[in-house]
Amino acid sequence: MDGLWNRLKEDVGGETEERKIVTLVGAKLANVGDEFIFLGVSNSKKCEECRLKKSCTNLEVGRRYRIEKVRNEIKHDCYIHEEGVRVVEVIEPSVKVAIEAKGVLKGAKIVFKPADCEETDYELFDLCHPLGLKKGDKCTILDVIGDVPGENKILKGRGLKLVEVKRESK
Numbered sequence: 001m002d003g004l005w006n007r008l009k010e011d012v013g014g015e016t017e018e019r020k021i022v023t024l025v026g027a028k029l030a031n032v033g034d035e036f037i038f039l040g041v042s043n044s045k046k047c048e049e050c051r052l053k054k055s056c057t058n059l060e061v062g063r064r065y066r067i068e069k070v071r072n073e074i075k076h077d078c079y080i081h082e083e084g085v086r087v088v089e090v091i092e093p094s095v096k097v098a099i100e101a102k103g104v105l106k107g108a109k110i111v112f113k114p115a116d117c118e119e120t121d122y123e124l125f126d127l128c129h130p131l132g133l134k135k136g137d138k139c140t141i142l143d144v145i146g147d148v149p150g151e152n153k154i155l156k157g158r159g160l161k162l163v164e165v166k167r168e169s170k
Contacts, residue, residue, distance in 0.1 A: 006170050010129040016155040018094075019087045019091065020056075020068060020069075020091055021057050021058065021059065021089070021091070022027060022051060022055075022087060022088070022089055023055060023063075023087075023090060023107055023167065024038075024055045024056045024076070024078075024085040024086065024087060024088070025046050025057065025067070025085060025086060025088050026078070026080075026081035026083070026084075026085055026086075027075060027081060027083040027084050027085060027086045027127055028081070028082075028083055029081075030067060030070045030085075030086040031067060031070070032067055032069065032070055033066065033067065034066070034067050035064055035065065035066045035067075035093060036065055036067075037062065037063070037064055037065075037131050037132060038059040038060065038061055038063055038065060038066070039061065039062075039064070040057075040061045041053070041056060041057050042080050044080060045081065045099055045133065046079035047079065047080065047081070050054055050078075050079065051083070051094050052076060052078075055087075056085070059090070060071065060087065062131075062132070062134065063092060063132050064092060064093060064095065064131055064132025065091065065092060065093075066090060066091055066093040067088050067089070067090055068088075068089045068090060068091055069088065070086055070087075070088050071087040071091040072086070074086065074087040074129075084104075088154055091127055092132070092166075092167055093144055094164050094165060094166045095130045095132055095164070095166075095167075096127060096130070096145065096162060096163070096164050097112070097127060097128070097130050097133065097146045097162075097163060097164075098115060098124065098128045098160045098161070098162055098163075098167055099112070099113070099115070099160065099161060099163060100113075100159060100160060100161075101159045101160060101161040102159070104141065104144055104161045104163060105140055105141065105144070106142070106143060106144055106153075107140065107141060108140070108141045109138065109139070109141075109168075110138075110139050110140075110141060110165070111136060111137070111138055111139075112113065112133050112134070112135060112136065112137075112138075112139050112167075114128055114129045114133075114135055114159065114164070115128035115129070115133060124148060127155040127162065130159075132167075133165075133167065137165070137167050137168075138164060138168040139165040139167050139168060140164055140165065140168060141163050141164070142164045142165060143162075143163065143164040144161060144162075144163050145161075145162040145163060145164060146161065146162055147160075147161060147162065148161065148162050150158045
């Protein structure tokens, strides 16, 4: 057990701006570049008893993650995933989002506030309410892409810009 824990805690490589997190995911799901929303852990009694539970539950519920590296040499049995779990390195990727145009500048720090929409059934809803971001998240604008695309009657006249943001680590 100590050997696995030490390998999980080891430096995940080099000086990068991205904060990598070492965690476990189902072997079938462990593909570099794939993104997922962490939904939490199973309520299974088997999960509660598992010695690797802390390694599976070290992500924040409701956040988007991208697999950056799969450590192929490490695979473990799991009661939930039929082919076991693999050790992976994940990051929180940047997210494209539609926000109020006021004060939108590349490099600006913002507090994310989703567009105030009464309806949820329109084609750009995911840009106004992206999975992985929550109201009140502190973000940095990485890029200003431009005006919100399309002629959507719900968003028309709202003064929204499409930007790419990165959530700030706590």
